[in-house]
């Protein structure tokens with residue numbers, strides 16, 4: 001086995017695509033049936049909370065029916081082998097990294113399986129189906145929402161993420177299109193900090209030119225192969 005390196009991994013929708021959870025770009029998928037402005041912005045939620053809950057209820061059901069794939073499992077294996085050296089950040093709101101065995105996953109866009117009260121800030125495990133009429137278990141307000149980060153809201157854990165990027169020796173971006181900021185800017189931060197940067201994606205992302213190396217293929221093949229070369 002080679003010496004552990006300080007690795008920061010960023011995953012996006014592409015790592016869960018082969019588990020049956022659609023990416024933004026999948027034709028005919030859940031995202032294609034809705035307008036982003038309607039279902040993934042605070043303004044959309046204020047206009048029609050029932051529509052937004054219906055969208056996330058459908059995503060939650062899909063998530064619960066899905067299973068982790070070989071890419072999630074390989075990342076969990078790497079983290080278990082080098083526990084103090086691997087920071088796993090995801091833009092995904094599913095829990096497939098955790099179900100594959102990963103821990104301390106940094107969910108920068110929140111979690112589909114958690115609910116939050118917009119009135120008092122309390123958080124709890126989301127029921128499979130949420131409804132605008134649900135009362136907050138802490139304060140009773142009918143202001144419950146999925147605990148996810150919408151467009152126009154501030155991603156979570158940014159201080160911790162930036163600190164990890166500044167110390168990274170290797171930055172690896174997996175299954176993300178490089179179009180949603182701030183995550184799309186992580187490669188530039190990692191490069192500036194002196195990290196080697198590797199992209200694993202089905203096709204070159206919008207930021208592929210910023211990486212030292214970009215490999216194309218399905219995550220379920222590329223990720224286990226990459227982990228195997230590290231761990232042997």
Ligand code: NAD
Pocket residue numbers: 011012013014015016017018021022023024025091092093094109174175176177178179180200201202203205217218219220
């Ligand atoms: P995206 O849809 O913009 O891009 C996905 C990328 O994955 C594309 O570049 C595509 O070529 C690649 N890809 C598709 N199938 C792949 C596969 N089998 N193997 C490897 N790569 C594959 O997704 P993104 O960059 O994560 O976009 C950011 C936003 O999408 C985030 O806000 C995220 O929360 C949201 N999102 C999350 C989920 C989820 O939680 N599972 C699903 C859809 C969208």
